[in-house]
Amino acid sequence: MAEDDGLRAARAAGLxxxxxxxxxxxxxxxxxxxxxxxxxxxxxSPVEEPAHTLNLSSTPEPSR
Amino acid sequence: xxxxxxxxxxxLSRQIAGRKLxxxxxxxxxxxxxxxxDPKWHAFIRILPERARVQARAAExxxxxxxxxxxxxxxxxxxKDIIDVAGVPxxxxxxxxxxxxxxxxxxxxxxxxxxxxxxxGKMSTHEFAIGGPSFDLPWPPAVNPWGGAxxxxxxxxxxxxxxATGMLPATLGTDTGGSxxxxxxxxxxxxxxxTYGRVSRRGVYPLAFSLDHVGPMTRDxxxxxxxxxxxxxxxxLDPGSAAVAVPDFSAELGRGVKxxxxxxxxxxxxxxETAHPEQIRAVDDAAEIxxxxxxxxVEVRLAPLADYTLCNRVILSSExxxxxxxxxxxxxxxxxxxxxxxxxxxxxxxxxxYVDALRLRARxxxxxxxxxxxxxxxxxxxxxxxxxxxxxxxxxxxVYPRQARQPFNVTGQPAIAIPAGFTKDGLPLSIQIVGHNWxxxxxxxxxxxxxxxxxxxxRRPPGLD
Numbered sequence: 001m002a003e004d005d006g007l008r009a010a011r012a013a014g015l016x017x018x019x020x021x022x023x024x025x026x027x028x029x030x031x032x033x034x035x036x037x038x039x040x041x042x043x044x045s046p047v048e049e050p051a052h053t054l055n056l057s058s059t060p061e062p063s064r
Numbered sequence: 065x066x067x068x069x070x071x072x073x074x075x076l077s078r079q080i081a082g083r084k085l086x087x088x089x090x091x092x093x094x095x096x097x098x099x100x101x102d103p104k105w106h107a108f109i110r111i112l113p114e115r116a117r118v119q120a121r122a123a124e125x126x127x128x129x130x131x132x133x134x135x136x137x138x139x140x141x142x143x144k145d146i147i148d149v150a151g152v153p154x155x156x157x158x159x160x161x162x163x164x165x166x167x168x169x170x171x172x173x174x175x176x177x178x179x180x181x182x183x184x185g186k187m188s189t190h191e192f193a194i195g196g197p198s199f200d201l202p203w204p205p206a207v208n209p210w211g212g213a214x215x216x217x218x219x220x221x222x223x224x225x226x227x228a229t230g231m232l233p234a235t236l237g238t239d240t241g242g243s244x245x246x247x248x249x250x251x252x253x254x255x256x257x258x259t260y261g262r263v264s265r266r267g268v269y270p271l272a273f274s275l276d277h278v279g280p281m282t283r284d285x286x287x288x289x290x291x292x293x294x295x296x297x298x299x300x301l302d303p304g305s306a307a308v309a310v311p312d313f314s315a316e317l318g319r320g321v322k323x324x325x326x327x328x329x330x331x332x333x334x335x336x337e338t339a340h341p342e343q344i345r346a347v348d349d350a351a352e353i354x355x356x357x358x359x360x361x362v363e364v365r366l367a368p369l370a371d372y373t374l375c376n377r378v379i380l381s382s383e384x385x386x387x388x389x390x391x392x393x394x395x396x397x398x399x400x401x402x403x404x405x406x407x408x409x410x411x412x413x414x415x416x417x418y419v420d421a422l423r424l425r426a427r428x429x430x431x432x433x434x435x436x437x438x439x440x441x442x443x444x445x446x447x448x449x450x451x452x453x454x455x456x457x458x459x460x461x462x463v464y465p466r467q468a469r470q471p472f473n474v475t476g477q478p479a480i481a482i483p484a485g486f487t488k489d490g491l492p493l494s495i496q497i498v499g500h501n502w503x504x505x506x507x508x509x510x511x512x513x514x515x516x517x518x519x520x521x522x523r524r525p526p527g528l529d
Contacts, residue, residue, distance in 0.1 A: 006412040013411050014393035025405045033412025036378050040420045050422030
């Protein structure tokens with residue numbers, strides 16, 4: 001997310017007061033978020049589904 | 065017997081069961097030590113002396129009447145202050161929650177008390193288990209006795225410090241990106257993140273639902289297994305809790321490592337990151353020791369450490385922002401600076417970013433399972449560095465993310481941090497052992513064999529009697 005988009009998203013999320021009182025911190029947080037998002041893989045295939053971590057009990061026993 | 069302050073749960077329990085030690089005497093001794101030491105080390109947010117005395121007297125009466133409940137009966141414990149105790153504030157070490165009184169106890173609190181454990185207090189944490197070490201909160205951060213005044217790791221910092229100073233023999237922490245294993249590594253103690261779903265999180269303030277674990281913290285591996293035994297079990301009211309059988313976690317202790325195959329994940333700490341040279345040597349030496357004990361240790365490659373870290377951070381940031389959005393919008397000034405900035409990261413992530421991270425997670429879990437085929441466990445680093453001075457904010461910020469714990473929050477596997485020696489300056493080093501899902505007993509078996517062979521956990525911080 002570009003910084004302007006991030007600030008718009010933050011306002012939409014209700015962080016107007018946060019932005020007024022701690023603008024540098026919010027900008028720092030948005031910069032970190034943009035860096036994280038930029039590094040996410042771009043090669044995920046459509047069939048790669050989200051991990052269902054709430055269902056670990058179904059994972060198989062180890063092979064040995 | 066070892067002095068009460070440094071005795072293990074197993075040893076204290078034998079004395080209590082044999083009526084050579086009274087739970088009241090034990091709790092009074094620990095309370096006196098806490099009163100003497102905690103003003104310097106700040107492990108506690110709140111000490112509960114009267115509640116503890118009532119529980120200790122009840123334990124003594126029961127044991128005198130011939131009803132010994134088990135190894136935790138009469139044993140003092142401390143709970144990270146995001147874990148609820150009915151009628152007691154759960155502050156999360158934050159002004160935001162300073163006046164919040166828990167209506168009921170967490171499942172883990174109830175389980176410990178059902179075993180007769182004595183809850184002595186609530187332990188310092190990083191604010192909401194994410195922002196620390198911080199000096200702008202209503203309570204000071206816990207201080208690591210190793211090195212005089214060092215960073216104790218986090219976020220379960222007070223839980224680690226109470227063990228390292230002999231103020232308590234058992235504590236609980238929570239682990240979302242390594243927060244049980246980090247203080248274990250920094251404080252020279254033992255901390256286990258169980259398999260995701262092994263221990264109920266109901267009544268524990270969440271940081272990130274799909275990554276959160278409650279974990280036992282102790283001074284040795286045997287004690288850790290004892291504590292996990294009391295905590296484990298399915299909770300149908302915790303959506304993440306798994307309906308799996310609870311084995312005897314001590315069953316494999318003492319069986320050694322002969323014939324086990326252990327994968328050494330060396331590229332995490334000498335490739336993807338470059339750990340402190342003495343920490344690199346500690347893990348390499350551990351591999352050699354395990355080989356000499358009869359294990360087959362082979363080098364394996366997982367996905368790059370940065371992939372797991374990225375996955376953990378996007379999921380953690382998104383889920384924690386969802387949890388904190390209301391407070392961040394209404395009263396941002398009540399958070400400390402570190403938590404405020406870290407929790408706001410999620411505001412800049414999109415729904416697609418979050419889903420992509422969950423999809424990356426599935427890929428990483430599959431890759432890790434493939435790499436572990438034919439192996440009993442993994443061996444790698446926990447922290448890349450020994451603990452820095454707590455008043456050196458720049459060094460704490462540099463060291464904090466340099467770790468290899470997040471991969472196993474992403475995969476959900478059980479992972480333990482145990483002592484693995486000391487730097488030439490006397491600061492703790494550690495290793496991490498990781499098992500297959502639900503195989504905590506195997507993790508304990510390997511850790512115990514290494515612990516018995518090295519004795520690293522027996523050393524105490526200088527100046528503490």
